[in-house]
Amino acid sequence: MVSAPNPPLVSVDESRLKERAAEAMTTARTRTRALTDVVDDSDLVRQHSKLMSPLVWDLAHIGSQEELWLVRDVGGRQPLRPDIDDLYDAFQHPRADRPALPLLGPAEARAYVSEVRDKAFDVLAHAALTGRDLASNGFAFGMIAQHEQQHDETMLATHQLRVGDPVLSAPEPPPRGEDPEPDEVIVPGGRFTMGTSVEPWALDNERPAHEVDVDTFVIDAFPVTCGQFAAFIDAGGYDDPHWWTPDGWAYRGEHGIRAPRFWLADGDAWWRRRFGVIERVPDDEPVMHVSWHEAHAYAKWAGKRLPTEAEWEKAARWDPDTGASRRYPWGDADPGAEHANLGQRHLRPAPVGAYPAGASPLGVHQLIGDVWEWTASSFAGYPGFVAFPYREYSEVFFGTKYAVLRGGSFGTDAVACRATFRNWDFPIRRQIFAGFRCARDIAAGER
Template sequence: MTTFDLTTEEKLREHIAQALERSRARSVLLTDSVDDEDLVRQHSKLMSPLVWDLAHIGNQEELWLVRDVGGREPVRCDIDELYDAFQHARADRPALPLLDPAQARGYVREVRDKVLDVLERTPLEGRPLLDNGFAFGMIAQHEQQHDETMLATHQLRVGSPVLHAPPPPAAPGDRLPAEVLVPGGPFTMGTDAEPWALDNERPSHQVLVEAFHIDTTPVSNGAYLAFIADGGYERPELWSEIGWSHRQGAGLVAPRFWHRDSDGGWLRTRFGVVEPVPVDEPVVHVCYHEAAAFAAWAGKRLPTEAEWEKAARFDPATGRSRRFPWGDEDPTPEHANLGQRHLRPAPVGAYPLGASPLGVRQLIGDVWEWTSSDFRPYPGFRAFPYREYSEVFFGGDYKMLRGGSFGTDEAAVRGTFRNWDHPIRRQIFAGFRCARDADPGLGH
């Protein structure tokens, strides 16, 4: 099963063009919504200036699609080093001689014009980088990933709101079990079939997962408030040694962007809007250590990456792994909260049409979900098309996140998609759900 009909090259080109246009429209929205002063300012040392992200998007597109795929002359070979993410830490990028906003916008437009010409003239087969339009899909995903990064920069920005979106749909109000039993046994993890899957998602392989219970929905703000009220941030027995040391050193007392009001209640700041913390939404902007401490407080644990993927993809009726929890069709607005369509997670229990065969909800979209697993290659992993996408990150302190957030585009998320970050990160749109062991042999 693929994400698009590959029976004709014409349909594939149309699909690619739409993916590229959707990503560029979002990049323009995120950069045109602020003035030039905000574009060049560093809103947090954790993030690049927005203008760096914009030009970096264009530079990667030029390197892969104009020069490599198209074999064309460089547009701006003099800026390659400036926009190489491995050459300069984010904190150092404001001091670089970057393109100014007008230059950056002109550059990405010129690159895109050449890319569309390359798309029209290049056979989409004959080498791995071109088969099924992989290189174009990789670049569309890359831009969407930076769009989500820029959205996180907007969340860190201080000032009046500049982004606006309608609220997500309400939960239907049906009674849901607190958790679901996932039967034990093998399942197929990863993929060989997704044409635009990245190297760390490959190859597909069988994984034996013992039976376990997983929360039906992500952990809500209301549940997290109970953890805070019960002294969760003051009880070292709930935290790992590393987690407790970080909690103390960083002074963590609540999710990032939460603060007390004058009456002792909790408010949050969301894209410039200060509002009461909504108890029915998934908690977001918590680090891995906070998620693990909550799970210990609840008498549970975080799921492993394999457990998360089995809960999201395994169909016990057929024994096969689906592309998404709801099936093999691409996401629609009825399935999941994706693509910056809403600027917040939907209430827990929303999107019943997006549920897995076992009834687990909101596994795709709303919030990235921390798992307990480290970032490791799958058996038989092969770096493609370059080592720096995944391989150089293996073996670090990275923890795996799965499922995407309200800020993730459908091009950059699927049941096999793997995200990773340092366990102390909180500016990302990350939450979690809990799991616990089932009785041995249960569900086989």
């Protein structure tokens, strides 16, 4: 096992760490149950799209990873189900092939994850959260809570692909605030600290903290909205190869893509299917279910570009008064309901301007939550990167095939979302809760 690349973290009261770990794991499990109990067994075992696993695979996979890392590794306990390790190894079986595997049925999967959880909590009660890097500051428990929440977001995306009557419900997000002004923000050039070496539960690809020099640039104060993206469609944006990369143009043509996924045209109006509900596309909500290729094409059409990952993080974290990098745009405090649309609290992005308390010091809004934001950067390790605790979490995905997304979505839980958190996916992906904002180089006389 590889050691973490960073120096020991500041000691935190162990009892509070254990409370935090238990809370995070319980929150994740409550959500997992809500997503799997709301449908019948036939829905759980069905593959709703070849892009996704059956929900019952995700459920048992959550238990399998918890058993491997918490029960066996941290706890040193005997294996519960070594016979299913290979079945729930995501690298051995592509999603499209998983329905054909001899998977645990719904009742057996639920019993398994429940038994694993009981043993994991017993490990937590007796483990020393010091010494080994995996146990230090409760990292392994935080990693497992994040892993479960990541699969919960994946299962939420499966629910969006599911055909049938609506089964999920949630209150509406807060309304739009005051008219957003200005619509762009200048981010001064210079060095800032990117990544982290001190966040206890940060994952390996967020580490280590390092200095990055970014030129002055301009970034949108808000994500691109559905109304703005509809203007791109109306202007023939999907019909003009000038705005697209060659790969994007070819993919658009091969798959007949004419609008964001789940959008439906009805005369001059756009409608969409959202978790089984057909509704008008709201003009003031961040656009969602667009690929990197669509985001790139829109940005070029608008005379802009996608921000690099470093630009996005500087806009989100850099405090011009202190020169320090914050944990979140609003400061170092954990996200509250007033800051961001996270945790499946709502089942849609909030209108732009809905979270003024979550703005960065420079006045950039909704960088956390609502929609994942595509960046111009490919996924790569930071200088000094060391894989931890296993290469398959990040390192095997490094390269130009994957584009980085930042900021989280309404379906991302706070435990798995920081201003340093990095997501990645193929540029063609449209089923994920992804949108974007634009950036541009600063023009002469704007400084």
